Amino acid sequence: MFQETWERRTFDRCDFSEADMRGLVTKSCTFTNCTFARTDLGDSKHTATAFRSCTFDRTVLSGASFTSCSLLGSSFTASVLRPISFHETDLTLASLAGVTLRKVDLRGLRMREANLSDADLRDTDLRGTDLQGARLLGANLGGADLRGARLDANGWVQAKIAGATVDLSMAIAFAAAHGLVVEELGDGS
Incomplete structure (x- = not known):
């Protein structure tokens, strides 16, 4: 398992396609226009993290949790989203x-x-x-x-x-x- 913790990091136009990021923990990170195609983010935990206009294509998010996050303008296509947990999260303009x-x-x-x-x-x-x-x-x-x-x-x-x-x-x-x-x-x- 990936199981890293990232705090206060910024990612712009990064491609995380096909990455095994299972168990990733993010705190106060920002991802802008990033691609998560065929990425495994299962069991990941995100707190106060922003995913702005990111693409989740065939991404595994089962067991993931988002608390006080923003997924503004992000798109989810053919992704595994269950079970998933959202608390106080903004999905404005998300697809x-x-x-x-x-x-x-x-x-x-x-x-x-x-x-x-x-x-x-x-x-x-x-x-x-x-x-x-x-x-x-x-x-x-x-x-x-x-x-x-x-x-x-x-x-x-x-x-x-x-x-x-x-x-x-x-x-x-x-x-x-x-x-x-x-x-x-x-x-x-």
């Missing part, structure tokens, strides 16, 4: 199209304008997650817990959400996104 994150805890994450098209998010915990502007065309959110999540009208229309758990305000937003007129029941007068 996760077609990935499987079924039953993953994504509570409270920032996923604004992320591409989640055709992603498998069934039974995922998305409570309090910011999904505003996210592309959810074909995303499967069946059985997901969406209470307190923030979605815009496009998200309600694009995603498959049968069986998802929502709060009352979200149910009203869903109805409005589908063209229903929601009125409060009065006393009949």
Whole structure:
């Protein structure tokens, strides 16, 4: 196993393709425009690390954890992401199209304008997650817990959400996104 610890390091346009980085620990590192193609990052631990516009292509991330990290604008293609753990992590503008994150805890994450098209998010915990502007065309959110999540009208229309758990305000937003007129029941007068 790789099992190194990197602290406060900066990497710009580095190619880590096919590297065995299993068990890597990063703390306050910055990776910008780096490539992780066919890289093994399984069981790696990342704290306060930024992966800005990085490419994860056929990357193994099973068992990886990201705490207080930023994956701003990074893309994940045909990568193994389960099991994976995200805590207080920013996935704004990340491309996760077609990935499987079924039953993953994504509570409270920032996923604004992320591409989640055709992603498998069934039974995922998305409570309090910011999904505003996210592309959810074909995303499967069946059985997901969406209470307190923030979605815009496009998200309600694009995603498959049968069986998802929502709060009352979200149910009203869903109805409005589908063209229903929601009125409060009065006393009949």
